[in-house]
Amino acid sequence: MTLLEATRKRIDELCKLNNMNINQLAIASGINPSTIRSIFKVIKKAPSSDTIYYICIGLGISIKDFYDSKLFDDLDDND
16 A cells, blocks of 8 residues: 555544544645545645644644554555
């Protein structure tokens, strides 16, 4: 799994855990919904560290908590 795929899955997982959709996450994070939606497009680089930071704020978690997932254990370098 690439970093981008793991990041997408983690955001989706955390949204479900918090009963949030992408628009609600964007509002809570203070970022444009199109920024979050762009992460889920087929051709996109992994989000910036700033974007992840604001997503974490919106979810009420630390960056450490965001990356504390088995999804990030065995990443491919084909990102």
